[in-house]
Each structure stands twice: as C-alpha cells, then as structure tokens.
Amino acid sequence: MVAEYRADDWHSYHMDYRRPHDALEPLEKEMQVVNEALNVLRETGIIPHREYDHQRFLAFRRAVAEEFEIPWTAITPRMQRLLYAINAIVQPKVMIAAGVFCGNTFISNAGAAVGAGACYTAEDLVGVEIKPEEAERAERNVRRLDPSGVARIVAADAVDVVARYHGPIDLLYLDADGDGRRGKGIYLDIVEAALDKLHPGSVLLAHNSVNCAEMLRHDLDFVRDGSHCRASVNVILDGEGLEVSLI
Ligand SMILES: C[S@@+](CC[C@H](N)C(=O)[O-])C[C@H]1O[C@@H](n2cnc3c(N)ncnc32)[C@H](O)[C@@H]1O
Numbered sequence: 001m002v003a004e005y006r007a008d009d010w011h012s013y014h015m016d017y018r019r020p021h022d023a024l025e026p027l028e029k030e031m032q033v034v035n036e037a038l039n040v041l042r043e044t045g046i047i048p049h050r051e052y053d054h055q056r057f058l059a060f061r062r063a064v065a066e067e068f069e070i071p072w073t074a075i076t077p078r079m080q081r082l083l084y085a086i087n088a089i090v091q092p093k094v095m096i097a098a099g100v101f102c103g104n105t106f107i108s109n110a111g112a113a114v115g116a117g118a119c120y121t122a123e124d125l126v127g128v129e130i131k132p133e134e135a136e137r138a139e140r141n142v143r144r145l146d147p148s149g150v151a152r153i154v155a156a157d158a159v160d161v162v163a164r165y166h167g168p169i170d171l172l173y174l175d176a177d178g179d180g181r182r183g184k185g186i187y188l189d190i191v192e193a194a195l196d197k198l199h200p201g202s203v204l205l206a207h208n209s210v211n212c213a214e215m216l217r218h219d220l221d222f223v224r225d226g227s228h229c230r231a232s233v234n235v236i237l238d239g240e241g242l243e244v245s246l247i
Pocket of ligand 1: 072073074075098099100101102104105128129130131134156157158159175176177178179186207
C-alpha cells in the first residue's frame with residue numbers, strides 16, 4: 001500500500017538551519033501535525049499504535065539543545081518529534097542511520113532508547129558518517145547524551161557498514177548525500193547492501209522524500225513497489241519530507 005500524509009501548511013513551515021532550537025509554532029500544533037502523520041502510518045499498518053511519551057520527548061529535546069554542537073541541521077522540530085515517535089513506537093533493537101553529519105539526525109532516532117528521552121532498551125544504535133572530522137564531532141555529541149555506548153558513531157561508508165553488519169537491522173534511516181555524482185541517489189545502494197539483514201517488520205526511513213524526490217526516485221520506486229515493501233508513506237510535514245516504509 002502506498003499513501004501520503006500532507007500537512008496543510010507544509011509549504012510555509014520553515015526553519016533557519018542554523019537556529020535548530022527556535023520554536024516555529026505552538027507545541028500543540030506541532031503535536032497535532034505529528035499525530036496526524038502517525039495516524040496514517042498506523043492506518044497503513046506500518047506502526048501498531050501512535051502512543052509515545054510526550055514528556056520524555058521534551059526531556060530529550062532539551063538535552064539535545066543543551067549538549068549538542070550543531071553547526072546546522074535540516075531536521076525541523078516536527079521532523080525531530082516524528083523520528084523520535086517512530087523509534088519510540090517501533091522500538092528497534094538495532095538501528096543504523098546512514099549519513100549523520102553532526103549527529104542530530106542520528107540522535108533524533110536513537111534518543112528514544114538512550115539519554116533523557118529513553119523509553120526502551122536497544123542493543124546497538126549505529127550512526128555512520130563518511131567524513132572523519134564530522135564523525136568525531138557526532139561521536140562527541142552522542143557520548144554526552146549516552147555514556148553507555150549503546151548509541152555510537154562509526155566513521156565509514158554506510159554501504160560498507162550495512163553490507164558487513166553482523167545481524168538483523170530493525171530500522172534503517174537514510175540521510176547520506178553520497179558523492180557529487182550520485183548525491184542522495186546513494187540511498188538505494190545502501191538499502192540493497194542491507195537487504196539480507198532486513199526482515200519482515202524492518203522499517204526504512206528516507207529523509208528528503210520531498211525536496212530531493214527526483215534524486216531519490218530509484219529508492220522511492222523501490223520502497224513503493226509492493227513486492228519489496230508492504231507499505232510506504234510519504235510524510236510531508238515540512239519541506240524535506242520523510243518516506244516511511246515497512247518491509
Ligand atoms: C546532508 S548531511 C545530513 C544532514 C542531516 N539531514 C541534518 O539535517 O542534520 C549528509 C551526510 O552524509 C554523509 N555521507 C555522504 N555519503 C556517505 C556515505 N556513503 N556513508 C556515510 N555518510 C555519508 C556526508 O558526509 C554528510 O555529512
């Protein structure tokens with residue numbers, strides 16, 4: 001099943017990439033939009049329910065604002081809440097995030113299992129970043145929130161990391177922008193390298209399903225093909241978008 005959620009104001013909802021902690025709207029509105037998106041994910045069978053702990057989410061958000069060094073990010077407050085909620089609901093034991101830059105995009109997923117917003121116990125949460133200096137900063141950021149090491153950053157090519165991963169992957173988050181030629185077209189390479197670790201019930205999240213839709217078309221064609229994924233929803237709550245798919 002292929003579906004779409006579109007917030008009525010997605011086009012006018014903008015953030016300043018260099019001021020990620022600014023409030024863009026009343027909290028009630030943010031919660032309403034994310035709840036509507038979660039409803040569509042529930043109706044399509046991608047998530048079993050839409051309940052998550054709002055207070056823990058706010059504790060997580062505060063911790064990131066206080067502890068993380070973020071030069072810029074395209075993760076809007078709506079997207080941060082959506083990623084946290086999906087992880088809090090799906091509760092992946094193993095989550096791999098590909099292309100994490102300073103780590104904000106990674107912790108938006110992993111923050112459901114580690115630090116102030118933790119609501120379940122995970123086994124291995126891996127953020128992969130190909131630029132060593134960015135990976136170092138992301139690792140510093142993540143360590144401040146998670147001294148346990150369950151959430152960790154690896155400086156490597158995400159295609160290699162998922163290909164060599166030793167066990168099942170429950171949630172795969174895609175945000176790598178590849179090299180100059182492929183750009184975000186690398187998403188499908190990462191999915192294909194991970195295929196033998198994905199299982200029925202694995203969730204794929206692809207950031208930029210709206211503003212990079214053309215570059216992502218091979219990946220979007222793949223996840224919207226019913227022979228690969230049982231359901232896929234394009235969640236358009238901001239100008240970036242998130243494709244959420246269930247294997
Ligand atoms: C555009 S950034 C993601 C930023 C994120 N959307 C945010 O708003 O915070 C993409 C990152 O992917 C990294 N990257 C590109 N190709 C990669 C690959 N093959 N494996 C891992 N990381 C990769 C880049 O170095 C870059 O830091």
